[in-house]
Amino acid sequence: MKSIFSKLENLTREYKNTSDKIIAINVINAMRKKQILTQKQLAKICFVSESKITKFIQNIGEPNYKLFISKLKSEHFLYDSINKANLKMNIIHLIEMWCRVNYEFIKNLAEEIKVTKNINIFASAQTVWIAEGLKDILVNYNKRPLVIYKNFNIFNEPEIDSEDLNIVFLYGRDIFTLNSYLKLINNKTNPSKNFLIASETNYDTKILNCNNSLKLDYFSNNKSNIYRNLALYILISELAKEIESK
Structure with missing residues (x-):
């Protein structure tokens, strides 16, 4: 099963600037800035109605906006933790190599x-x-x-x-x-x-x-x-x- 983040990234690669692509881009940008947008705020930024946001959420397999955001936050936290762990492991590897040298x-x-x-x-x-x-x-x-x-x-x-x-x-x-x-x-x-x-x-x-x-x-x-x-x-x-x- 694809993660929500993967589904959003796929939408951002669409050739045409559809409303779904614009919504996906704005959601990803907000998460990268550690901003949590309400459904109303997201609709305003994307120049669409809140009902369009609801339809967008349902099209990617989530029942409502609240659950969508909750899962997205969990995925973001997991990816962030993995990236930090990889950085630490990389530093440790470099230090161990430095000791060997x-x-x-x-x-x-x-x-x-x-x-x-x-x-x-x-x-x-x-x-x-x-x-x-x-x-x-x-x-x-x-x-x-x-x-x-x-x-x-x-x-x-x-x-x-x-x-x-x-x-x-x-x-x-x-x-x-x-x-x-x-x-x-x-x-x-x-x-x-x-x-x-x-x-x-x-x-x-x-x-x-x-x-x-x-x-x-x-x-x-x-x-x-x-x-x-x-x-x-x-x-x-x-x-x-x-x-x-x-």
Whole structure:
């Protein structure tokens, strides 16, 4: 059985501008704008009588206008939900592919984590949640992780050991102090033990001498915080799997 929306679309493809075609076009346009028209409003827009609208509804197999609109709203909600779900699945697929492309970074970081006890995790405000999540994971591997956020002291000599592993999550607007602090620790760190993970906007390898850096460019034009956070979550999940591997 064809959906109401399919029946309406078929009517819009008619060669002649019949009244049925005009009604179908106006109903579809209204639904796309999330507008629910009364039978009287639809008749006025289409320059037809309300009885013509009733006949139109009956011709496509619905007994009355109220039921017609109710079914159409249900179909629209279903299609909208499917489209949103497909978008999310597409983003997840792109992020997973991005992780595979950057497997070398994940592998190198996992190897350093395995052989290092003290691990410093630097975070901007928007990445504190992922830093804390990574900290919890590292504690399970008997590491000594330290999340460094907001308590930067750019006036004192940083207490960073050259054998420490430094992981930096960098994105957002609140990165000025963090950037300043990273420049201070440059001379105290080992580039092979510095790992930078940054957004495309904040990506700058000059901030921290590092042999390993990762740009959050997961093959999608959608760079909202929601999907950026999702990319970090999947990245850390892949990192945990790699740490577990022999």
